[in-house]
Amino acid sequence: MGNKFILLVEDNPDDEALTLRALKQNHIDNGVVVTRDGAEALDYLFGKGKYAGRDLNTMPALILLDLKLPKVDGLEVLKQLRADPLTALLPVAILTSSSEEHDLITGYKLGLNSYILKPVDFDQFTEAVRNLGIYWLAINQTPPRGRCAK
Amino acid sequence: MRSANVSVISTDRRHRVNRFWAACLLPLYKHTILVLSLIFCSGTLLALWYLSHATTTLVQSAALQGITMHAESLMELRSLYTSEVVDRVNGHSIEVTHDYLNKSGAIPLPATFSMELGRRISLLGSGMVVRLYSNYPFPWRKDGGAHDDFEQQALAALQANPQQPYYRFEEFQGRASLRYATADVMHAECISCHNTRPDSPKHDWKVGDVRGVLEIIRPLDSVVAQSHADLRDVFILFGALLALGLGALALVITRLRRVSVELEEQVIQRTAQLAAANQELEAFSYSVSHDLRAPLRSIDGFSRALLDDYSAHLDETGKDYLQRVRAATQRMGQLIDDMLKLSRVTRSEMNFKTVNLSVLAQTVVDELQHIQPERNVEFICTPGMLVRGDAHLLKVALENLLGNAWKFTSKREQAHIEIGVTHQVEASVYFVRDNGAGFDMAYVSKLFSAFQRLHAMTEFPGTGIGLATVQRIIHRHGGRVWAEGEPDKGSTFYFTLP
Numbered sequence: 001m002g003n004k005f006i007l008l009v010e011d012n013p014d015d016e017a018l019t020l021r022a023l024k025q026n027h028i029d030n031g032v033v034v035t036r037d038g039a040e041a042l043d044y045l046f047g048k049g050k051y052a053g054r055d056l057n058t059m060p061a062l063i064l065l066d067l068k069l070p071k072v073d074g075l076e077v078l079k080q081l082r083a084d085p086l087t088a089l090l091p092v093a094i095l096t097s098s099s100e101e102h103d104l105i106t107g108y109k110l111g112l113n114s115y116i117l118k119p120v121d122f123d124q125f126t127e128a129v130r131n132l133g134i135y136w137l138a139i140n141q142t143p144p145r146g147r148c149a150k
Numbered sequence: 151m152r153s154a155n156v157s158v159i160s161t162d163r164r165h166r167v168n169r170f171w172a173a174c175l176l177p178l179y180k181h182t183i184l185v186l187s188l189i190f191c192s193g194t195l196l197a198l199w200y201l202s203h204a205t206t207t208l209v210q211s212a213a214l215q216g217i218t219m220h221a222e223s224l225m226e227l228r229s230l231y232t233s234e235v236v237d238r239v240n241g242h243s244i245e246v247t248h249d250y251l252n253k254s255g256a257i258p259l260p261a262t263f264s265m266e267l268g269r270r271i272s273l274l275g276s277g278m279v280v281r282l283y284s285n286y287p288f289p290w291r292k293d294g295g296a297h298d299d300f301e302q303q304a305l306a307a308l309q310a311n312p313q314q315p316y317y318r319f320e321e322f323q324g325r326a327s328l329r330y331a332t333a334d335v336m337h338a339e340c341i342s343c344h345n346t347r348p349d350s351p352k353h354d355w356k357v358g359d360v361r362g363v364l365e366i367i368r369p370l371d372s373v374v375a376q377s378h379a380d381l382r383d384v385f386i387l388f389g390a391l392l393a394l395g396l397g398a399l400a401l402v403i404t405r406l407r408r409v410s411v412e413l414e415e416q417v418i419q420r421t422a423q424l425a426a427a428n429q430e431l432e433a434f435s436y437s438v439s440h441d442l443r444a445p446l447r448s449i450d451g452f453s454r455a456l457l458d459d460y461s462a463h464l465d466e467t468g469k470d471y472l473q474r475v476r477a478a479t480q481r482m483g484q485l486i487d488d489m490l491k492l493s494r495v496t497r498s499e500m501n502f503k504t505v506n507l508s509v510l511a512q513t514v515v516d517e518l519q520h521i522q523p524e525r526n527v528e529f530i531c532t533p534g535m536l537v538r539g540d541a542h543l544l545k546v547a548l549e550n551l552l553g554n555a556w557k558f559t560s561k562r563e564q565a566h567i568e569i570g571v572t573h574q575v576e577a578s579v580y581f582v583r584d585n586g587a588g589f590d591m592a593y594v595s596k597l598f599s600a601f602q603r604l605h606a607m608t609e610f611p612g613t614g615i616g617l618a619t620v621q622r623i624i625h626r627h628g629g630r631v632w633a634e635g636e637p638d639k640g641s642t643f644y645f646t647l648p
């Protein structure tokens with residue numbers, strides 16, 4: 001899978017550990033970047049704050065975004081990503097416990113690529129993460145870097 | 151199918167007619183006092199018009215009756231004078247002449263007698279006038295012929311029909327009056343005299359000929375004025391009563407309006423409170439959905455991690471305990487999901503349409519059969535059951551009812567499930583019947599409560615949310631739902647959809 005990597009935005013350490021475990025079990029854990037709130041995720045993607053000077057040519061192949069996040073929530077992060085040409089075309093999948101129709105509709109209206117409900121059953125959860133990783137990192141084609149929407 | 155269609159069409163028409171009437175009655179409700187005033191005023195005017203008309207008729211018929219008696223008295227008096235006076239003095243050297251005042255020992259002619267009587271009546275001051283006229287007046291009469299249109303008409307009419315008096319209500323000398331004319335018919339005792347007197351204008355009179363006309367004119371203006379004055383008094387009385395009545399009515403309506411405004415304010419207040427409570431519930435169910443599931447996932451996930459990574463350190467009992475922890479988290483996850491579904495049934499917006507319940511039921515059973523192709527179930531469905539409701543919610547209700555029937559017949563070799571309708575007087579009652587495990591009627595009251603189960607989990611799985619969901623859906627449609635059952639025989643669930 002080369003230099004393709006996932007950005008995980010998750011504030012719950014348990015969920016972080018379980019997601020990383022599931023990724024590891026499916027061998028898609030090379031260079032996963034973890035940020036623990038919406039503001040940190042934005043800092044990482046735009047090279048600000050503690051990520052100042054980061055090489056912005058390196059972008060994740062998939063962003064796994066939780067909805068309920070401290071500081072800046074998931075939908076707001078998505079909105080800001082879609083507003084900036086640098087990140088407008090990055091694949092974003094929301095990984096959440098909320099099955100609220102309202103969140104789903106708002107998410108897709110903002111340009112979401114995928115909405116995955118975190119199952120309580122860890123086996124199902126592992127399966128969902130595996131499918132996600134294979135689809136977005138191996139099967140799916142992303143637009144070439146530097147040709148982002150103007 | 152056709153009868154069901156017809157009933158839907160007639161329901162639509164009824165809705166349209168109701169809307170039309172509501173639109174017609176709206177202004178009436180909005181301006182109640184104005185409309186009532188208009189109705190009352192028109193009613194009063196109508197009554198007064200009728201009263202005035204009736205009074206006029208009454209005055210005229212009373213005047214006519216009086217004048218008829220008057221005329222008969224005058225005629226009778228003259229006949230009496232002719233037969234008892236003039237005839238008896240005949241041959242006794244007493245002269246009978248119109249000029250009796252200037253001749254000693256003379257008496258008046260019957261006609262002269264009548265005219266003198268009329269003149270004296272006129273002098274009494276009642277305004278009544280008596281006149282005699284004819285097409286053949288005696289030469290000494292200065293005004294013996296017809297004077298005006300009425301007199302000409304009266305002469306002509308009475309010549310043609312002497313028995314029928316001729317009368318008109320008309321102005322006479324500037325006063326509203328009744329003019330009444332009767333025929334002066336030749337009697338046997340008059341003939342000899344009239345045919346022999348040298349100054350008689352006509353000598354071939356026969357008995358029954360119309361000699362002339364006796365007319366009585368009676369002014370009615372004072373009576374009419376009196377009746378109008380009375381009518382005015384009645385009008386004033388009516389008006390006063392009407393004003394009082396309308397005032398009282400306005401007072402009552404204003405009071406009622408105020409009460410309804412107060413009630414409306416209360417309703418708005420309560421609705422706002424309800425909406426706030428509902429919002430809190432929504433926020434609650436959101437956090438249930440999001441926050442309760444996360445720790446469950448941790449429990450399950452780390453239990454699995456323990457089993458995977460540390461199984462060497464666990465004996466069989468330890469592993470079994472971990473499996474039980476995992477099973478319990480699954481079940482709790484299911485409970486949370488069902489609870490959310492139930493709350494969504496209450497919150498979702500209703501979209502009323504005509505729904506074919508039969509098609510919906512068949513779809514649900516097809517899905518059930520697809521999931522469990524090995525099940526052998528005989529499904530009977532009455533076709534063409536058309537109802538008005540929210541298609542999505544009705545499908546959820548049928549999924550639960552038919553899903554239950556499917557589940558509780560799982561131990562039957564030959565399972566029967568039936569959905570149909572019976573038409574009662576007040577409503578159509580739909581039913582879902584099965585020959586499954588049934589239930590004891592002693593627990594029927596618990597059937598529709600959330601998380602209440604009547605069967606052991608090991609026997610039939612479930613969270614006990616299905617029938618609570620069904621009840622909420624039917625209640626949201628304004629219908630009723632109830633059940634009958636017998637252990638080991640099966641159960642029947644009934645519902646209505648108005």
